[in-house]
Amino acid sequence: MLQLQVLRQDPQKAKDKLGIKNFAEPQLVDQIIALDEERKKLQQDFDSNQAKVNSTSKEIGALMAKGQKEEAETKKQEVATLKVALQPISEKLDVVEKQLHDELVKLPNLPADIVPPGKTPAENIVVREGGSKPQLFAGAVPHWDLIKKYDIVDFETGAKITGSGFALFKGQGAKLQRALIQYFLDYNTAAGYTEYHPPFMVNEASAFGTGQLPDKEGQMYHMPEDKYYMIPTSEVPITNIYRDEIVKATDLPIKMTGYSPCFRREAGSFGKDVRGLNRVHQFEKVEVVQIVHPDKSFDVLDEMVLHIEKLLQSLELPYRILRLCGGDMGFASAITYDFEVYSAAQEKWLEVSSVSNFETYQSNRMKIRFKDDNGKTQLVHTLNGSSLALPRIIACLLENNQTSAGISLPAIVSKYTGFDKIS
RNA sequence: GGAGAGAUGGCAGAGCGGUCGAAUGCGGCGGUCUUGAAAACCGUUGAAGCGCAAGUUUCCGGGGGUUCGAAUCCCUCUCUCUCCGCCA
Structure with a gap:
């Protein structure tokens, strides 16, 4: 499959190249780039939330070790709340990643510069x-x-x-x-x-x-x-x-x-x-x-x-x-x-x-x-x-x-x- | 087909539910030493995403689950090995 960076760098060129191959759906390029943007946003969102979950979980461990049960319980509640917020983001991310992959796989390779156009x-x-x-x-x-x-x-x-x-x-x-x-x-x-x-x-x-x-x-x-x-x-x-x-x-x-x-x-x-x-x-x-x-x-x-x-x-x-x-x-x-x-x-x-x-x-x-x-x-x-x-x-x-x-x-x-x- | 064991970084091989992206050895890379090499010693050494960077997330065969937290526990699939059976 094509490398995303190639599409990102010059989407128009990619579409022109697909034209030489008589590919019927050049607009897929734009869809893929849009999906990739969405993926990035979701990923960042997911990462920052997950980072918080991870660090809080570590704090819980430290509190438990010190025997501070009550504080630990409070933190557990915090994590639970974070995870509720994380759930839809994570699901959406999975969907978008799969979509992105499925669309990307539909694109044929781009022809080299010396490949002549033609249909038959x-x-x-x-x-x-x-x-x-x-x-x-x-x-x-x-x-x-x-x-x-x-x-x-x-x-x-x-x-x-x-x-x-x-x-x-x-x-x-x-x-x-x-x-x-x-x-x-x-x-x-x-x-x-x-x-x-x-x-x-x-x-x-x-x-x-x-x-x-x-x-x-x-x-x-x-x-x-x-x-x-x-x-x-x-x-x-x-x-x-x-x-x-x-x-x-x-x-x-x-x-x-x-x-x-x-x-x-x-x-x-x-x-x-x-x-x-x-x-x-x-x-x-x-x-x-x-x-x-x-x-x-x-x-x-x-x-x-x-x-x-x-x-x-x-x-x-x-x-x-x-x-x-x-x-x-x-x-x-x-x-x-x-x-x-x-x-x-x-x-x-x-x-x-x-x-x-x-x-x-x-x-x-x-x-x-x-x-x-x-x-x-x-x-x-x-x-x-x-x-x-x-x-x-x-x-x-x-x-x-x-x-x-x-x-x-x-x-x-x-x-x-x-x-x-x-x- | 039946019974059992296992799957961890390039390879070998550890890993109590938190400090593990992961000990140690080998290999690789860089350096010291050497006329050069070897040996020895020191350092370094997984992949992918996001980010100018600091950093952060994910990955310990695949998928799912338990948990605040999983390489570690549970389920399932695949593969590998051993034994038995069958067979070119």
Whole structure:
């Protein structure tokens, strides 16, 4: 969530920024500032009364020790009166604090200065492109046909076991997926990221910490019996490793990577975009997360973009990098770059990674702090990115590398699969 | 699933209902000493809110209660550990 001080300092700027994100209720900023003022007044009122209660109580103790019962009784009466007066103040304070929190949590992160305005993906900015689109032979087909032809992913049986949108990988398909996970993790750890294998379910506090709750509640699978959520990305458990901690400045940056399946209900999405591996309810993904000094986060963002770009280059896939416009960005993000790969048989770009700087939005929720050079406690910045989401990578690898005699895999991939051709 | 024990500051570990935001040790930071380091010694060292400041309020797993006063008593929830059972 946003830091109150940012809103207080320049409410108009905050509202303008929210406008770039197409946030519908900028007036919330004013409401929040008003609530905060009220909170302060109540707090002061409460404090002065409570101070009196405390000091009088101490006097009672002293009087009792001296055996001055009568005087003590008089003081007790005083305290009782004070407490009666305190009761409504304290109740009001609780209400206002809760209101303030509830409203503040509704505000998305403010976009960084270089985030372009815009409402739809059409307004995203292409930062750069790489690789070259392949020329497919005449009989080339989309991946949903290829997976059937080579019998490597079976959606029908997945639907039988679970439901629609759950893929059953098989044979060379299963091996390809496992190999890619292995490769991506190796690639990340070689760059200094520590590998984690997190729990695939999280509690409410964790889901709140990274911003999934309350904003994206409907997107997650939920186990009400135990109040757990299936993770929509390993960003959630991995970033929450440091929740409620004050880390040493010298430990920054903290670089973490992890593989996990990601579970998404994708409620309300349907149509041709969801065909095959384009959109599924469970997909595999390797994630990178960094916890950094606030002065460094934009440098680190560039570093992470480069890191993922090189990974895509090694896969020999045509890609492009987009800077998302305000309207297309996630709730908690201050700036996001999306990576898309070109799916040659579908003739469209598929998102395979999203790299974001959350600045203090997540750390303020999770209370991840560090001590700066002056010994003051400050919030860290958090960033994360996919490296990479598997199904769409697989879709592109299949489509772009298909030949009439099977699918030939890029060198780096075949090194991990142990075979260079799917046939 | 059954029985029991516990949850205190970065860690370990004390804490009679008032003088406890909390002993002590370790660790961290600063200093003395030293050519430098180690050792030793001295000092310092939790978080959050309000306030220019002095200061003040809140926090001893979460929530509730008893009391003039709760880290200390009661209830409840969560988590951890031990034993038994079950089990990949």
